Amino acid sequence: MTILKATHLTKKFGKFTALDGVNMEVNEGEVYGFIGPNGAGKSTTIRILLGMLKATQGEAKIFGKDVWSDAVDIHKRIAYVPGDVNLWPTLSGGEVIDLFMKMNGSTNYRKREELIERFNFDPTKKSRTYSKGNRQKVALIAAFASDADLFILDEPTSGLDPLMEHIFQECVLEAKRAGKSVLLSSHILSEVEKLCDRVGIIRQGKMIETGTLDELRHLTRTNLTIETKEPIPSLKERKGIHNIEKNDSALTFQVDTEEMDAVIRYISEFGILKLESAPPKLEDLFMRHYQGAEHSKSRVEGSL
Amino acid sequence: MGTQYFKGTKTLTRFIFRQQRFKILVWLISLTVITLSVAAAYPSIYKDEQSRQAASFTMDNPAMIAMLGPGYEIDEYVNSVGAMFANEMLLFTAIAVGIMSILLVGRTTRADEEDGRIEMIRALSVGRLSYASAAMIVIVSTNILLAVLIGVGLASLGIEGIGVEGSFLYGAILGATGLVFAALTAIFAQASETSRGTTMFSFMALIIAYLIRAIGDVSSEALSWLSPLGWTVRTGVFAGNDWWPVIVSFVFALVVGFVAFYLQSIRDLGSGFIAARKGRKNASAFLQTSLGLTFRLQRTNIIAWAIGLFLLSSSFGAILGDLEAYFADIEFMEAFIEAESDYSLTEQFLTLLMAIMSLISLIPAVMVILKLKGEETKNLTENFYSRAVSRTRVLGSHFFLAVVVSFIMQSLVALGLWSVSGSVMDEPLSFVTTFSSAYVYLPAIWVVVALTILLVGAVPKLTGVVWLYVVYCFVVVYLGDLLDFPVWMNNLSVFSYIPQIPIDDMNVMTMGVLTLIAIGLSVIGFTGYNKRDIAG
Numbered sequence: 001m002t003i004l005k006a007t008h009l010t011k012k013f014g015k016f017t018a019l020d021g022v023n024m025e026v027n028e029g030e031v032y033g034f035i036g037p038n039g040a041g042k043s044t045t046i047r048i049l050l051g052m053l054k055a056t057q058g059e060a061k062i063f064g065k066d067v068w069s070d071a072v073d074i075h076k077r078i079a080y081v082p083g084d085v086n087l088w089p090t091l092s093g094g095e096v097i098d099l100f101m102k103m104n105g106s107t108n109y110r111k112r113e114e115l116i117e118r119f120n121f122d123p124t125k126k127s128r129t130y131s132k133g134n135r136q137k138v139a140l141i142a143a144f145a146s147d148a149d150l151f152i153l154d155e156p157t158s159g160l161d162p163l164m165e166h167i168f169q170e171c172v173l174e175a176k177r178a179g180k181s182v183l184l185s186s187h188i189l190s191e192v193e194k195l196c197d198r199v200g201i202i203r204q205g206k207m208i209e210t211g212t213l214d215e216l217r218h219l220t221r222t223n224l225t226i227e228t229k230e231p232i233p234s235l236k237e238r239k240g241i242h243n244i245e246k247n248d249s250a251l252t253f254q255v256d257t258e259e260m261d262a263v264i265r266y267i268s269e270f271g272i273l274k275l276e277s278a279p280p281k282l283e284d285l286f287m288r289h290y291q292g293a294e295h296s297k298s299r300v301e302g303s304l
Numbered sequence: 305m306g307t308q309y310f311k312g313t314k315t316l317t318r319f320i321f322r323q324q325r326f327k328i329l330v331w332l333i334s335l336t337v338i339t340l341s342v343a344a345a346y347p348s349i350y351k352d353e354q355s356r357q358a359a360s361f362t363m364d365n366p367a368m369i370a371m372l373g374p375g376y377e378i379d380e381y382v383n384s385v386g387a388m389f390a391n392e393m394l395l396f397t398a399i400a401v402g403i404m405s406i407l408l409v410g411r412t413t414r415a416d417e418e419d420g421r422i423e424m425i426r427a428l429s430v431g432r433l434s435y436a437s438a439a440m441i442v443i444v445s446t447n448i449l450l451a452v453l454i455g456v457g458l459a460s461l462g463i464e465g466i467g468v469e470g471s472f473l474y475g476a477i478l479g480a481t482g483l484v485f486a487a488l489t490a491i492f493a494q495a496s497e498t499s500r501g502t503t504m505f506s507f508m509a510l511i512i513a514y515l516i517r518a519i520g521d522v523s524s525e526a527l528s529w530l531s532p533l534g535w536t537v538r539t540g541v542f543a544g545n546d547w548w549p550v551i552v553s554f555v556f557a558l559v560v561g562f563v564a565f566y567l568q569s570i571r572d573l574g575s576g577f578i579a580a581r582k583g584r585k586n587a588s589a590f591l592q593t594s595l596g597l598t599f600r601l602q603r604t605n606i607i608a609w610a611i612g613l614f615l616l617s618s619s620f621g622a623i624l625g626d627l628e629a630y631f632a633d634i635e636f637m638e639a640f641i642e643a644e645s646d647y648s649l650t651e652q653f654l655t656l657l658m659a660i661m662s663l664i665s666l667i668p669a670v671m672v673i674l675k676l677k678g679e680e681t682k683n684l685t686e687n688f689y690s691r692a693v694s695r696t697r698v699l700g701s702h703f704f705l706a707v708v709v710s711f712i713m714q715s716l717v718a719l720g721l722w723s724v725s726g727s728v729m730d731e732p733l734s735f736v737t738t739f740s741s742a743y744v745y746l747p748a749i750w751v752v753v754a755l756t757i758l759l760v761g762a763v764p765k766l767t768g769v770v771w772l773y774v775v776y777c778f779v780v781v782y783l784g785d786l787l788d789f790p791v792w793m794n795n796l797s798v799f800s801y802i803p804q805i806p807i808d809d810m811n812v813m814t815m816g817v818l819t820l821i822a823i824g825l826s827v828i829g830f831t832g833y834n835k836r837d838i839a840g
């Protein structure tokens with residue numbers, strides 16, 4: 001079942017177009033990764049989904065209700081964690097957690113205590129004195145202590161140490177096991193790889209790719225290292241081959257997944273002595289998308 | 305050691321000046337323009353000796369002394385229109401300069417530190433005290449510039465009775481008073497960990513200095529010497545021209561400034577000398593309500609204003625006794641002030657007092673609404689609107705709190721005047737008169753509160769405009785008659801429509817219309833707030 005559906009969201013700030021026809025769909029029980037370079041429009045999209053910004057065009061629905069006009073209703077079943085948590089300096093962390101939970105309409109004190117324990121958090125200090133990571137914990141504890149059906153997390157782990165990051169990941173997986181949905185925007189690709197079922201990539205206000213991780217992997221290149229008996233002529237003219245490097249007798253290059261079959265057939269004619277293949281790294285996939293088409297082309301031309 | 309402490313001061317001075325230039329410019333221009341235009345108006349108001357003589361009688365009474373300072377001998381007033389001008393304008397202009405210094409220093413010291421800007425700069429190759437020195441250079445230059453502008457300006461008006469030496473003394477004492485409060489603010493910036501605390505302590509110091517001087521000027525001169533504002537009004541500008549208060553203020557500012565620098569050099573970045581307390585583990589049931597949170601976030605501010613207003617109105621209450629005795633002594637005074645025999649002179653004085661005090665009560669009420677805009681700028685409203693809290697509810701809590709605050713402040717004003725004056729007067733003010741003369745201003749206060757709602761809701765970029773309007777209302781009340789403003793200019797201030805009880809009769813119609821206007825403005829504000837983007 002679709003929990004969140006955004007169709008053709010466009011947002012203009014004056015003349016500047018921050019979002020340009022963004023579509024997005026998050027299903028029940030799914031963790032959806034939302035990634036893209038700085039300034040791509042992730043936070044803007046999320047703010048529209050939260051009813052804080054009004055989309056210039058397009059519409060978005062959560063639980064089948066309009067995100068702008070039914071914001072308050074929707075928010076009763078949502079938990080949000082921003083990447084930069086701002087707290088009232090004169091209130092203590094414990095007070096803020098209670099406030100947040102109350103505003104969400106849930107009061108699960110047992111869960112609250114358990115999470116404070118797990119995140120190793122001191123709720124008695126004034127918010128002014130909390131470090132970046134500790135402010136982040138306030139929002140995370142309030143979010144996971146509520147029984148929301150959809151978690152919207154915008155770079156929720158910025159500032160957390162690796163131990164806390166690990167606990168965060170456990171919390172997301174627990175939520176998923178309980179059948180909740182999660183929209184996770186993050187720059188930490190390993191986190192996305194570990195947690196997300198599907199991923200959407202946004203660049204310059206446009207969604208440029210959506211799909212499961214496997215589907216996306218399919219779109220990328222495999223690294224091959226080969227040695228052949230006879231030298232291979234005109235390898236670089238062939239379709240789907242990139243970044244050729246030559247060390248001693250070995251050749252290293254990348255192959256587009258869809259050209260793999262043709263390339264292997266071609267090189268086998270020259271008598272293969274050694275063949276090593278490395279799976280596509282997610283990192284490479286993202287780099288390619290982040291940098292954009294023009295950029296990667298110039299990189300190919302620059303090689304060899 | 306030079307480099308360790310002061311490297312980069314020059315660049316930072318330019319940097320701070322660039323950041324603050326707009327504010328500095330607005331302050332300098334408004335202070336100079338108001339001073340010069342009032343001064344230019346004086347010769348036509350007090351044309352001949354007779355009118356000066358008449359006015360000097362009205363000056364020489366305890367209420368005026370408490371409000372404006374000890375004043376001059378009668379023959380000095382008669383001889384020089386400058387003395388009259390200085391007596392009416394110097395103290396309040398000095399207070400305005402003090403406010404300018406407090407805001408500028410608060411901004412460039414603790415606020416910059418609290419927001420992390422100084423941390424970024426400290427990480428560069430600059431000295432420990434460079435930022436503080438640069439801030440001080442900027443504020444000292446601003447005050448000197450102000451002194452010169454006003455000195456030269458007044459002198460060049462060429463008004464008889466406003467001499468060259470007096471003009472420069474007038475400018476110099478304003479600048480020196482500004483420096484005193486700049487230095488005090490610098491100390492509070494060391495003591496408090498927050499910029500709010502810093503400005504709050506500084507304004508408290510300003511109010512206390514005013515009150516000590518008021519009580520001292522009326523009853524004991526020695527007491528006035530404890531207050532920097534007591535020095536300010538002892539310059540005898542345009543008559544005796546005493547320069548020692550300028551020197552005393554300057555030396556005081558220097559010493560306090562040095563202490564501030566010393567404290568700055570020994571403390572950690574981001575810390576203050578008054579340590580923060582430990583907080584509670586859970587939120588109380590009251591805090592968990594929307595109104596409770598709104599109140600809690602502004603509690604200190606509201607309480608501080610409540611205490612300040614109560615003290616101010618009780619001090620005026622204390623003076624009313626002296627005033628009554630004074631009026632009783634000089635029967636022929638009655639001839640000067642419109643002798644509506646139904647009302648005593650103290651009652652007539654009460655109406656002026658109420659107009660001014662209501663404008664002061666207005667400030668905390670407007671601040672309650674503006675806080676919401678401040679929270680949005682600090683990305684704090686995101687905490688509400690990403691949860692199940694509606695915009696109407698949040699804005700509504702602020703509106704409700706502002707109305708309650710306006711009611712509380714007016715009640716305290718009336719209570720202070722009524723209770724204290726009751727114990728010192730022979731014919732005390734009646735409870736009903738005092739309270740109704742205060743409450744009658746509520747609709748005007750609500751109109752300005754509603755205007756603030758409209759700005760925050762519909763045109764958030766222009767919220768600052770409301771302060772211009774408040775200042776405008778002040779100017780109309782304080783100088784409207786004196787400068788003989790045309791009727792339409794007076795009518796732009798909502799406060800002009802309020803009947804002055806007990807002299808005027810209660811006008812239910814006006815009250816009703818103003819309340820309706822307030823409701824109309826807030827409806828526009830609420831609608832706009834529900835439609836616009838929330839920045840954070």
Ligand SMILES: Nc1ncnc2c1ncn2[C@@H]1O[C@H](COP(=O)(O)OP(=O)(O)OP(=O)(O)O)[C@@H](O)[C@H]1O
Nearest residue numbers: 013016018036037038039040041042043044045839
């Ligand atoms: N209120 C605003 N007015 C004008 N431009 C804005 C506003 N808010 C965001 N933008 C612009 O919209 C673009 C998208 O910003 P957004 O914050 O959504 O990026 P992001 O993908 O979250 O980036 P990051 O990874 O750095 O968090 C940016 O170019 C930003 O400058």
Ligand SMILES: [Mg+2]
Nearest residue numbers: 042043044154
């Ligand atoms: Mg962002």
